[in-house]
Amino acid sequence: MIRALVFDFDGLILDTESALIGAYEDQHALHGLPFDRARFLESVGHADYAFDPWHAFEKRADRAALEAERRKRNRELELLLPILPGVTTLLEAGRAAGLRLGVASNSRHPHVEGHLQRLGLRGYFEFFACREDVPSPKPEPDVYRLVLGHFGLRGHEAIAFEDSQTGILAATRAGMHTVAVPGPSTVHHDFAQATMRVASLADVALPDLLARLGSK
Numbered sequence: 001m002i003r004a005l006v007f008d009f010d011g012l013i014l015d016t017e018s019a020l021i022g023a024y025e026d027q028h029a030l031h032g033l034p035f036d037r038a039r040f041l042e043s044v045g046h047a048d049y050a051f052d053p054w055h056a057f058e059k060r061a062d063r064a065a066l067e068a069e070r071r072k073r074n075r076e077l078e079l080l081l082p083i084l085p086g087v088t089t090l091l092e093a094g095r096a097a098g099l100r101l102g103v104a105s106n107s108r109h110p111h112v113e114g115h116l117q118r119l120g121l122r123g124y125f126e127f128f129a130c131r132e133d134v135p136s137p138k139p140e141p142d143v144y145r146l147v148l149g150h151f152g153l154r155g156h157e158a159i160a161f162e163d164s165q166t167g168i169l170a171a172t173r174a175g176m177h178t179v180a181v182p183g184p185s186t187v188h189h190d191f192a193q194a195t196m197r198v199a200s201l202a203d204v205a206l207p208d209l210l211a212r213l214g215s216k
Contacts, residue, residue, distance in 0.1 A: 001157065001214050002099070002157060002158065002159055002177070002210050002213055002214045003099060003100060003151070003153055003157045003158065004099055004100035004101070004102060004147075004148075004151050004153055004157065004158040004159070005090070005094045005099050005100075005101055005102075005158070005159050005161065006101075006102045006103070006104050006144065006147050006158055006159070006160045006161070006171070006176070007101075007102070007103050007104070007125075007160075007161050008103075008104060008105060008160075008161060008162045008163060008164070008167050009103055009105040009107060009111075009112045009115070009116075010105065010106070010107055010163075011163035011164060011183045011185060011186060012084065012087075012161055012162065012163045012181055012183070012201075013083065013084060013087050013115075013116070013121070014078070014081050014083065014084065014115055014119070015081055015084060015183055015184070015185075016078055016081065016115075017183065017184075017185040017186070018081075018183070018184055018185060019074055019077035019078045019080075019081055020074055021037060021040060021041075021185065022073075022074075022077050023070050023071075023073040023074035023077055024040065024053050024070060025037065026073050027066060027069055027070050027073065028056060031057070033056045033057065034056060035053075035056070036055070036056070040053060041185055041188070054066055054067075078115070083119055083121070084183075084200070084201065085200045085201060085202040086200055086201030086202030086203065086204060087121070087201055088121070089201075089202070090201050090204055090206060091121065091124040093206040094124075094206060095124060097206060097210070100126055100127075100151045100153070100158075101124055101125050101126055102125055102126060102127040102128070102129065102147040102150070102151065103116075103125050103127070103128045103129065103130075103147075104129045104138075104143040104144050104146070104147050104160065104167075104170075104171075105128075105129070105130050105131065105143065106130075106131050106137045106138050106143070106166075106167075107130060107131060108130050108131050108132050109128060109130045109132065112128060112130055113128060126150075126151075127147055127150045127151070129143040129144070129146040129147045129150075130143070131143075133146055134146055138164075138166045138167050138169070138170035139165075139166045139167075139169035139170045139173070140170060140173070141170050141171070141173035141174035142170075143170065144160060144170055144171050144173075144174035144176060145174050148174060148176075154175065155174050155175025155176045156175060156176070156177070158176050158177070159176065159177045159178070159179060159195075159209070159213060160174075160176045160177070160178050160179070161178075161179045161181060161201065162178060162179070162180060162181070162194075163180070163181050163182055163183045163186050164186045164189055165186070165189035165190050165191060168180055168191055168193055168194045169193060172193050172194075177195045177213045178193070178194045178195045178196075179194065179195065179196055179197070179198060179204065179209070180194035180196070180197040180198070181197075181198055181199075181200065181201055182197070182199075195213065196212075
């Protein structure tokens with residue numbers, strides 16, 4: 001029986017990944033330089049991916065100043081982002097069904113909980129597992145195991161919702177059912193290991209999902 005729903009944050013609840021990419025693109029455009037969007041996309045969802053987003057700038061460029069400008073623009077873009085389709089409906093359905101609701105993210109608590117509070121979604125969740133809580137980020141299963149441990153559940157009793165291959169691998173390694181919901185920044189990922197894939201959380205009907213996965 002399914003007893004919990006566990007959500008990634010970036011790219012699943014809020015498309016912060018597009019805001020991040022947009023901020024880098026804007027900074028490059030201000031300086032008349034091209035931004036390697038394709039290569040940057042390879043890093044999305046990977047906490048340990050080595051990529052220098054400022055490699056188009058001269059070596060003597062003030063990268064600290066560039067990063068400060070990027071962060072400011074990033075925040076401006078994030079504040080314009082809407083909650084992604086289907087998120088609130090699924091949370092409402094999960095709560096009505098008496099399911100435990102949690103977050104498992106490679107980002108840190110202030111980022112995740114700050115946005116959820118601002119969006120009016122924080123109160124839906126019982127527990128948050130973030131990057132600073134565990135030894136290793138996704139694709140290791142640590143954040144998911146932390147949520148499962150807090151809930152006192154085994155992997156097959158929970159469904160993880162993820163937008164990246166890295167997240168799907170992490171949840172799979174924790175023994176969970178997985179629903180892949182690719183976003184613009186991760187549609188190219190390999191989701192072969194996911195239990196199922198949908199275009200949007202708006203396509204997820206909780207009763208049907210529970211009937212399908214609860215019997216496995």
